[in-house]
Amino acid sequence: MSSLLSYLPAAARARLRVLDTFTEHEGAPAPDDAAPSGAAPGGGVSLQTPLQPEPRAACDRCVMVPVHPDRDPGAPWAFDDGLRCCTHHPAVxxxxxxxTLMRGGPGVERVRARLATPASVSAWGIRAPPDRPADTHTLELRFGRDPDLLCPFWTGGALACGIWPERTASCRTWFCKHERGFDGAQRWWRLGDLLSALERALGRFCVDVGAAPESDATTDQWLDWYRWCAARVDEFDHADAERLDLSSCEAPRQRLVALRVRPRSMPAVLVPAISALHEHAGGVLIAGYSSYDAVLAPRAIFAFLALLDGTCPWREALARTTRERPDPRAAAPGLAHLDEALIRELYRIGALEPASQT
Incomplete structure (x- = not known):
C-alpha cells in the first residue's frame, strides 16, 4: 500500500496504526493476523483488510463511456467521454x-485558473465552491454527464488529471466498479474517509504553525503560501505528529477497524435490495450498491425475486423459477443464464442481501 499512502507523511500515518496493516493483494498476511479483532502489539489498532485491485476501473480505457456514439454500455448510467468520473471537485x-506547484506541468495553470475564482479558496486549501450541488441523488444523476460539474484541475485527454500525483483521497479511493462489489466498495470508502480526515488535519496543522496570508491575498501570495505548506509537510516528523490534532479521524478510524472481517458468506435466505432498474438489450440492468456496477439479467429474474419473501431459500426459488420459465436466451442470446452464478453476482453488488438485515 506504499504507493497509495506514501503521499501522506509516514509520521502522521504512524499515529493511525490501522493504515499500516492494509495488504495490497488478497491472501497476503497482516502483521498481526493472530491478534484479537481490533488489537495490535503495543496497544494500537490493527486489522486485516486486503484491498482488491480494481482492474475494470481504468482511467485510460474507461468502461463507463461508449466506445462508439451508437453504443451505449449502460444507459442511463453511461459517462460522457469528455468528462468521465472527473465531475467531482476535490477538497485539496x-x-x-x-x-502541484513545485512539480510543475499543466497542473500549475489549472491551479492558477482556479485561484482566479476565489470562492472557497483559503489558507487551508481549495474546496468546492458553495454552488456545487450537495444532494447525493442529484449528483448521481449528473455525475459523469454534466459539463458544469467538470473538475477545475481537468486537463483533457486519456489521462486528464492535472494534479494526478497529488490527487486527494476522494479520487485515490473512488472506483466505478469493484471486483468484490459492495464489500470491496465499503473497504475503499472507509479508507477514503480516513485518509480525507488525515488530509484535513495536515492542512489545519500548516495553518496553525505557519504565517498564512489574509483571505484577500493575491494569487502570488496564495501560491507562495501553498508552496511553503508543501515544504513544511515534507519535513513533517514524529514531533510534529504528536502535535497533530486527530480528533476528527477517530470516527472514520473506528468504521475502518469494524471491517476487520473475512468476506461475508452468502446465506441461504436472501431478499431483494435493488436500488435501480433499467431495460437493456432484451433484459434488465439491476443495480445494488451503485448504478455504475450494474448486472444484466434476463426478465425471468422478476419471477425469481418475487419468491424471495424472507423465508424461501434462494436455491429453492431458483429451482422453481427455472422449472417454470423457458430459457430467456432463446429470445436474447446475449443474456446471462438465470443460474447460481447470476444470483451470486447480484449478491456481490448488493442487489440481494441477507434476510436478517431487513
Whole structure:
C-alpha cells in the first residue's frame, strides 16, 4: 500500500496504526493476523483488510463511456467521454496544492485558473465552491454527464488529471466498479474517509504553525503560501505528529477497524435490495450498491425475486423459477443464464442481501 499512502507523511500515518496493516493483494498476511479483532502489539489498532485491485476501473480505457456514439454500455448510467468520473471537485489541502506547484506541468495553470475564482479558496486549501450541488441523488444523476460539474484541475485527454500525483483521497479511493462489489466498495470508502480526515488535519496543522496570508491575498501570495505548506509537510516528523490534532479521524478510524472481517458468506435466505432498474438489450440492468456496477439479467429474474419473501431459500426459488420459465436466451442470446452464478453476482453488488438485515 506504499504507493497509495506514501503521499501522506509516514509520521502522521504512524499515529493511525490501522493504515499500516492494509495488504495490497488478497491472501497476503497482516502483521498481526493472530491478534484479537481490533488489537495490535503495543496497544494500537490493527486489522486485516486486503484491498482488491480494481482492474475494470481504468482511467485510460474507461468502461463507463461508449466506445462508439451508437453504443451505449449502460444507459442511463453511461459517462460522457469528455468528462468521465472527473465531475467531482476535490477538497485539496494546502500542502497538496503546493506540491502541484513545485512539480510543475499543466497542473500549475489549472491551479492558477482556479485561484482566479476565489470562492472557497483559503489558507487551508481549495474546496468546492458553495454552488456545487450537495444532494447525493442529484449528483448521481449528473455525475459523469454534466459539463458544469467538470473538475477545475481537468486537463483533457486519456489521462486528464492535472494534479494526478497529488490527487486527494476522494479520487485515490473512488472506483466505478469493484471486483468484490459492495464489500470491496465499503473497504475503499472507509479508507477514503480516513485518509480525507488525515488530509484535513495536515492542512489545519500548516495553518496553525505557519504565517498564512489574509483571505484577500493575491494569487502570488496564495501560491507562495501553498508552496511553503508543501515544504513544511515534507519535513513533517514524529514531533510534529504528536502535535497533530486527530480528533476528527477517530470516527472514520473506528468504521475502518469494524471491517476487520473475512468476506461475508452468502446465506441461504436472501431478499431483494435493488436500488435501480433499467431495460437493456432484451433484459434488465439491476443495480445494488451503485448504478455504475450494474448486472444484466434476463426478465425471468422478476419471477425469481418475487419468491424471495424472507423465508424461501434462494436455491429453492431458483429451482422453481427455472422449472417454470423457458430459457430467456432463446429470445436474447446475449443474456446471462438465470443460474447460481447470476444470483451470486447480484449478491456481490448488493442487489440481494441477507434476510436478517431487513
Amino acid at each position: 489541502p494546502n500542502f497538496l496544492v503546493g506540491r
